[in-house]
Amino acid sequence: MNVSLAKDLSVYQLVIGVQVPPKPLSLSPATLLSLVRAQIDLLIEQQIAATLWVKLPPEKIWQSELARYQSSVGASSLIYTCQIDERGRRGDGGDKGDGEENTFLSPSSSSSPSSPSSHHVTVHFPPDSQLRRENFLMVVSPQFCSLILAHRPLKKRKNQTSAKVNTNKNQPLLIITTVEGRIIQQVLDGIEKAMSDDKPLGVYAPESSPIVPADFICPTMPQAATMTQLFAKQLLRQDEINRQIITARTTKLQQINQELHNKEQLQDEYLKNLCQELRIPLTHIKTALSLLNSPNLKPPQRQRYLQMLNTQCDQQNSLISGLLELVQLERHLDGMTLESVRLSDVVPGVVSTYQPVAQEKGIMLAYTVPTELPSIWCVSGGLRQIVINLLHNSIKFTANGGEVWVRARLQGNYVQLEFRDTGIGIAESEISKIFDRFYRVRTGVTEDYAGAGLGLTIVQQLLLRCGGSISVKSKLYEGSTFTVQLATVDDTPKAIAIENE
Structure with a gap:
């Protein structure tokens, strides 16, 4: 099932627009992943059949979390997967987007965690939607409601004449997590208003799949025991992510150390060979000079030793010239x-x-x-x-x-x-x-x-x-x-x- 939405929508703007909004924290994508995993862990453990509103990166590491939830609680859950409709780009210059690709990691294709069914709805947003810079997981159920939201702010270049923006994937995200019913209700109301406002434009929003039941009210706060379990799972998942990061960094440092060690060994071998190459001609030259001092030296022998001196001097000159050429080449070759x-x-x-x-x-x-x-x-x-x-x-x-x-x-x-x-x-x-x-x-x-x-x-x-x-x-x-x-x-x-x- 698919729903198209022409009206622009920003979950981030809806959240910060409430009275006393939660404070965003500047965190990494790895932290966002740990929060999403902890949330899915809780839903599976509690067997909470919920309506999910989702916009996550298309990579398997993210989408596998939705598949994990659907395989455990999918029969009684409903998932709205939000994605930017790249096919909706207009060739008349109508795409006035900020230039960033969908999600934080790469452009999105179909982000459905499983094959389309009555329990999965894809919501298409226009190419210039503000959701390009947002990812979120919103859980809506009578027992538990929560929202994990990540927003990547635009960071303009110093050169104001350039239309390009900074899209560094390692740039920190503004992440908001909340379980307050008033905030989640505000987001739901905003989504419902956007969809209802677009109905006159011919947008199809099936009545068989309402956003939430008409009599649904978000719980103000989850039960204390549920929150305790959620915090515990967040700590475990964050610890897991931290261990993976430390392992990756340790491996990288080991590789760098090994490369430095190999480079040092090559330099030592290079210097050893260089000294040997310089020593051999000098030894021959010194030998020839000693023999030339002999009082009994005959003219043919003198001529042979003089030729030896000339040959070894040429060899020394060739070696020094070759070394200088190679050093200059290696120093400037990349440029x-x-x-x-x-x-x-x-x-x-x-x-x-x-x-x-x-x-x-x-x-x-x-x-x-x-x-x-x-x-x-x-x-x-x-x-x-x-x-x-x-x-x-x-x-x-x-x-x-x-x-x-x-x-x-x-x-x-x-x-x-x-x-x-x-x-x-x-x-x-x-x-x-x-x-x-x-x-x-x-x-x-x-x-x-x-x-x-x-x-x-x-x-x-x-x-x-x-x-x-x-x-x-x-x-x-x-x-x-x-x-x-x-x-x-x-x-x-x-x-x-x-x-x-």
Whole structure:
């Protein structure tokens, strides 16, 4: 059974309009839930068949309370479920609501606790009703009457030109609880007047389901024993809610502590690795300087030690430069904005830069980047850095006479950029480690492939920021293929959209 009500109605205004109204308390939604549960506990224990007027959030945790009551006392009870009729929104600008969604948690759909029956009436209110900011449970019976009412006041932003309002779900509620018959009668009279005033407008209010019997009078106050039981149940339910809150907060604090501990361990490991990486070149430099002081040193040996000094100085410089680049990247990466980039504007230029290096080693270097590929998302300068690091690795780990290919193609909503070489390859056991800081591939060849071990780490960080990914296929001594996927501008990944909101 359904009833539509065109007239605006505010239970909160009806309550505070009585002489000597009860004082609202600023409480949390959790407290409101504990009050509702205690009320239902009492009705079930006392087997009180009552008429309920209800407007509660649509979530299962709230609606299950009504279902619990109906399953115990439903055969002789009547429930009026009030809800905002979203379907009644007018397309002519007639919706002049405050902009908040129904209830405190989320927009309401059908809030019926069970299938429609003669014991359940849905009362529809217009979209701009003040009830949008109100939730309540009103119990009406000859033995016991009560009202639990929560009102969320509007909190306007400082910018008065904005039409938006603060809808923070954690905002405290103004909650009123009362068992005074005069207040509950005032609310009933207000509801009945609203419904009767709207009858000329064609609103249907079935006589078979009156709000209350004509001879009904709200009891002034419940019996003392009933109130004692109600207070006891409220304390139990509030204690239960408090324990749940404490458990949730304790779990959250434990998670935070574990994250801090893990972060501290990572920092310790990072510093340990950094010290080790700085120590190794210095040890080689000190050894070479000691040998150069030998009076019996021959010119070829002197030349070898001088070359060692030069190599280790380059290694130290590469390490320091890589560290500075990584630190700057990690510090500012989250704040970097994404920009639209075309691969055909970046890849050919980088490949041309490395052509002389490839020719010196006798490596065939080629690329295929169709100009019709869509633009992709990346941080400013990030795509160039990704291509430089991956191409540099491919050439460095490819022996003389080898081949390196760079190929781009469209794969669904991503552009796939592939770096394939015929180099020394990577052992399967090492593939999962190559993106770690300072990690360098171990090979059995004698050629020196010294580096900072930070290039792939930087590539991975850049790809994480722009919603891309990287994968590796490799076999030892047979070459490697690094495949990068970058989101096209026409299909931004959800991760990017969330970060930029």
